[in-house]
Amino acid sequence: MSSPTDLLGNAVEAAKKAVQFDQEGETNISAYYYEAAARLLEQAAIVSSPESIEPLKEKADEYKNRANELKTKTPEESKIVESDGNRSKLKQCYFLLQQAIDEDEQGEREDAVELYTKAIEYITQFPDLMQGELKALTLRALDRAEELKERPLVYIINSFNTLDTDVCFNPPDNVVQQKPTSSVIVPTRQKPELHRGSSAHLQISGQDTYSEEEKLVLLYTSKINKRDYVPFMSVDLSERFQYSIPFTDKDGYLTLSPKQKRDFYKFVRPDELSSDPCIVYGPAPNYLSIKQTVISDCSFVASLAVSASYEKRFGRKLVTAIIYPQSKDKRPVYNPFSKYMIKLHINGVARKVIIDDYFPIDRFGRLLCSYSSNKNEFWISLLEKAYMKVMGGYDFPGSNSNIDLHALTGWVPERVAIRMKEADFNKDSLFATLESRLAKGDVLVTVATGELSENDAERSGLVxxxxxxxxxxxxxxxxxENKWRGNYSELDTRHWTPELQNLLNYDPNSAAQFDNGVFWIDYDSVLSFFDVFYMNWNPELFKYTYCIHQSWHAGTGPVKDLYTVACNPQYSLDVxxxxxxxxxxxxTRHITDIEDFRENKEYITLFVYKNGRKVYYPFDPPPYIDGVKINSPHYLCKIILGPGSTRKYTIVVSQYEKSTTIYYTLRAYATCPFALTKIKDPYVEERQVTGEWKGITAGGCPNHPTTYPNNPKFKVEIDSA
Structure with a gap:
C-alpha cells in the first residue's frame, strides 16, 4: 500500500485535471478524473491518522457527486458522436488491439503483453468511446494481459464510465499512477541479424557474417539522396506503428514534379479521401485498378502491374508482402496512425523505408500520384511514395523495370535487347522462354519501346x-498493356476469328467499349515496335547464393582497363x-544520389575467365565471357555448367573510364554448391631503390659490349620457398 503522502499527492493531481476538463466542457473526461481523485482520497483515508479520515471522505464524496452530476446532466454527451474525429480514434483503438491479438496468437507473449498494455493506455484516454464492443474488447484485453503477465499490474484501480466492477489497468501518461511495488517486466528484443541471402529459401554458400569492410560499404551507401535507409533486419519486424498523434515523416513532404506543382492544392491522408480506407481491397491486388497520373514512372507502374498480376495468378504475396504493418496472415493493414514501413531492395540489400500517408491532390480532390481506381485502397500510392522517396522525390527522372522490379521484389534482373539484325539474337528461343517461364511463375516481364517516329506512334497507338x-x-x-492499334487489337476485325476469341477468352467488341489498357499483340509486331524485354527471375529457381559488398577506389589502377586488369577487383569462383x-x-552498382541516376555515366560489366587465378591482361587468356559494359545499375552474367565444364573461374569487375570510386555488390545464384572468394594481390612486398642512369652508367644495349656492363645492375634474392 502506498503512503498517505503519495496517495494525497496523486489525488491532488487528478483533481486538478478534473477541474481543468470541467471548465473546458469535457464532461466525460472530467468525470473520469473526479472519480479517480475520489478513490485516491478514500484509499488515503484508510491509512491516515484518525483525525484526517472524515475530511478526506467528505472531499471524496464531493468529487463523486460532481462526477455523477456531469454524467446525468447531459447524458447525450456521453454517447459516441459519429464525427470524423471519433471514427478516426475508434480505428486507432481497434488497430492497437488487433496488433496485440496478432502477437498473442503467434505466441509472442512478452510482445503481446506490451501491446495489450499500450492499447489499454491509449483507449482509456477516450472514456467517451468506451461503450459497446470496444469496451468489451478492452476488458478482455486487460484480462488477457493479466493472464500473460508473471506479476499482476499494480496501478490505480479505476472504473470506466458505466462499468459496475472496478478493473485494474495501466493508465496513459496523463493519468495519475501509484508507485509500483514490483519490478517492471521488460520484453526481450530479437538480436538484429543481417544476412547475405536475398531469400529465405536460399542456402548461403559461405560465411554468413559480413567483414568490417563490407559493413562500411553498406553503411556508406545507406545514405541515399541525403536520407538514411538502413538494411532491413529481423528486428524490424517488431517495428511499432502506433503514436499518440498521426505519424508525420521527419523528412517532410516529397518534392513534387513540375506537372504536380502546376495542379497542386494540398497534401491529404487516406481518411480524408475515403470513409473506409484499406491497403488492398479483396484477397489480392488488382492490376487493372492501377492508374498512373503525372509522374514519369511508367516503368515502376508497369512493375506494379506485373507483380499484382503474379499475386492474383499464383496466389503468392509479392509486392503486398513488403508493406508493413501486417496482420497475422501477412496481409498489409491500414494504419490509422499513418506510419508505414516498406521493404525495398536497394544498393545490394533489402532496406527499410519509413513513410507517412500524405498524398498530393488537386483542388478537385484528385490524387496527383499513382492510385487505385478503387478509391478505398492505397497500396499503389504507398509503394510509389516509398520508391519515390528513395529516388529523391516525385520529380523522378525515369528508370527501367529491371531496376524497379528488383527494388520491389528482389528478383534477379536480366535485360534482353531486341536485335533483329544481329546473328546471336534468337527470336524463337526468346518466345519459347517467355511462354514457358511466365506460365510457371518463374519470371516477371515488361517490355519497352524506344524512340518512335511520329508516324509510327500514331499508326501503332504506342507511346x-x-x-x-x-x-x-x-x-x-x-x-x-496500353493501346495497340495494329494486328490483334480490339479494332482488328480480320484476325479475331471466333475460334481465336474462344481460345484466348477474349471479346474484342467488349474490349473496344471498355478500355482497361490491356490488349493482345502479335509477336512479330512486338519485335518491330519494341526495343527491349526486361525479365526479373525468381531467385527460388536456385538453391545457393552468396554476395560480396565492396568498393573500387578511383585511384586504383588505370582509368581504362584496355591493356591491364591487374588492379580490377577479381574473384575466384569454384564450382x-x-x-x-x-x-x-x-x-549491382550502388547509387546514392539522384543526379547519378539521372545522368548515369558509369558503365560496368563482368569478365569471366577459365582459370580461377588472378588475371593481368584482359585478352591473355581470352575471356570465356566478354561482358558488354552498360550504364544500368545491374549487370547479369550467366555461366551454364555441363558435365565437361570448367569448375574454376575468375570473375573480373570492369568499369569504362573509371573516374569515381564505385561501391558495388557481386551476388551469385547457383543450382549447385560453389565458393566465391576475393582474389588478393599476391605482390604484397615492396622495395624501392633510388639511383641514376646517366653518363658512364648509361652503357647502352648489348650491341655495345664494352659499355653495356656499366648499366645499373641489381641482385634479387627471394627468401621464401
Whole structure:
C-alpha cells in the first residue's frame, strides 16, 4: 500500500485535471478524473491518522457527486458522436488491439503483453468511446494481459464510465499512477541479424557474417539522396506503428514534379479521401485498378502491374508482402496512425523505408500520384511514395523495370535487347522462354519501346520510350498493356476469328467499349515496335547464393582497363561438383544520389575467365565471357555448367573510364554448391631503390659490349620457398 503522502499527492493531481476538463466542457473526461481523485482520497483515508479520515471522505464524496452530476446532466454527451474525429480514434483503438491479438496468437507473449498494455493506455484516454464492443474488447484485453503477465499490474484501480466492477489497468501518461511495488517486466528484443541471402529459401554458400569492410560499404551507401535507409533486419519486424498523434515523416513532404506543382492544392491522408480506407481491397491486388497520373514512372507502374498480376495468378504475396504493418496472415493493414514501413531492395540489400500517408491532390480532390481506381485502397500510392522517396522525390527522372522490379521484389534482373539484325539474337528461343517461364511463375516481364517516329506512334497507338507490362504469352499470340492499334487489337476485325476469341477468352467488341489498357499483340509486331524485354527471375529457381559488398577506389589502377586488369577487383569462383547446372552472377552498382541516376555515366560489366587465378591482361587468356559494359545499375552474367565444364573461374569487375570510386555488390545464384572468394594481390612486398642512369652508367644495349656492363645492375634474392 502506498503512503498517505503519495496517495494525497496523486489525488491532488487528478483533481486538478478534473477541474481543468470541467471548465473546458469535457464532461466525460472530467468525470473520469473526479472519480479517480475520489478513490485516491478514500484509499488515503484508510491509512491516515484518525483525525484526517472524515475530511478526506467528505472531499471524496464531493468529487463523486460532481462526477455523477456531469454524467446525468447531459447524458447525450456521453454517447459516441459519429464525427470524423471519433471514427478516426475508434480505428486507432481497434488497430492497437488487433496488433496485440496478432502477437498473442503467434505466441509472442512478452510482445503481446506490451501491446495489450499500450492499447489499454491509449483507449482509456477516450472514456467517451468506451461503450459497446470496444469496451468489451478492452476488458478482455486487460484480462488477457493479466493472464500473460508473471506479476499482476499494480496501478490505480479505476472504473470506466458505466462499468459496475472496478478493473485494474495501466493508465496513459496523463493519468495519475501509484508507485509500483514490483519490478517492471521488460520484453526481450530479437538480436538484429543481417544476412547475405536475398531469400529465405536460399542456402548461403559461405560465411554468413559480413567483414568490417563490407559493413562500411553498406553503411556508406545507406545514405541515399541525403536520407538514411538502413538494411532491413529481423528486428524490424517488431517495428511499432502506433503514436499518440498521426505519424508525420521527419523528412517532410516529397518534392513534387513540375506537372504536380502546376495542379497542386494540398497534401491529404487516406481518411480524408475515403470513409473506409484499406491497403488492398479483396484477397489480392488488382492490376487493372492501377492508374498512373503525372509522374514519369511508367516503368515502376508497369512493375506494379506485373507483380499484382503474379499475386492474383499464383496466389503468392509479392509486392503486398513488403508493406508493413501486417496482420497475422501477412496481409498489409491500414494504419490509422499513418506510419508505414516498406521493404525495398536497394544498393545490394533489402532496406527499410519509413513513410507517412500524405498524398498530393488537386483542388478537385484528385490524387496527383499513382492510385487505385478503387478509391478505398492505397497500396499503389504507398509503394510509389516509398520508391519515390528513395529516388529523391516525385520529380523522378525515369528508370527501367529491371531496376524497379528488383527494388520491389528482389528478383534477379536480366535485360534482353531486341536485335533483329544481329546473328546471336534468337527470336524463337526468346518466345519459347517467355511462354514457358511466365506460365510457371518463374519470371516477371515488361517490355519497352524506344524512340518512335511520329508516324509510327500514331499508326501503332504506342507511346515512345514507354514501359508495358507483359501479362501473358501464348503460342497463338502475346498480351501487353496500353493501346495497340495494329494486328490483334480490339479494332482488328480480320484476325479475331471466333475460334481465336474462344481460345484466348477474349471479346474484342467488349474490349473496344471498355478500355482497361490491356490488349493482345502479335509477336512479330512486338519485335518491330519494341526495343527491349526486361525479365526479373525468381531467385527460388536456385538453391545457393552468396554476395560480396565492396568498393573500387578511383585511384586504383588505370582509368581504362584496355591493356591491364591487374588492379580490377577479381574473384575466384569454384564450382565443386561435376553436375550440370548454372551460376548466375549479378553485379549491382550502388547509387546514392539522384543526379547519378539521372545522368548515369558509369558503365560496368563482368569478365569471366577459365582459370580461377588472378588475371593481368584482359585478352591473355581470352575471356570465356566478354561482358558488354552498360550504364544500368545491374549487370547479369550467366555461366551454364555441363558435365565437361570448367569448375574454376575468375570473375573480373570492369568499369569504362573509371573516374569515381564505385561501391558495388557481386551476388551469385547457383543450382549447385560453389565458393566465391576475393582474389588478393599476391605482390604484397615492396622495395624501392633510388639511383641514376646517366653518363658512364648509361652503357647502352648489348650491341655495345664494352659499355653495356656499366648499366645499373641489381641482385634479387627471394627468401621464401
Amino acid at each position: 515512345p520510350t514507354h514501359a508495358y507490362a507483359v501479362m501473358d504469352v501464348q503460342t497463338v499470340k502475346g498480351k501487353f 565443386g561438383t561435376e553436375a550440370s547446372g548454372a551460376v548466375w552472377l549479378l553485379l
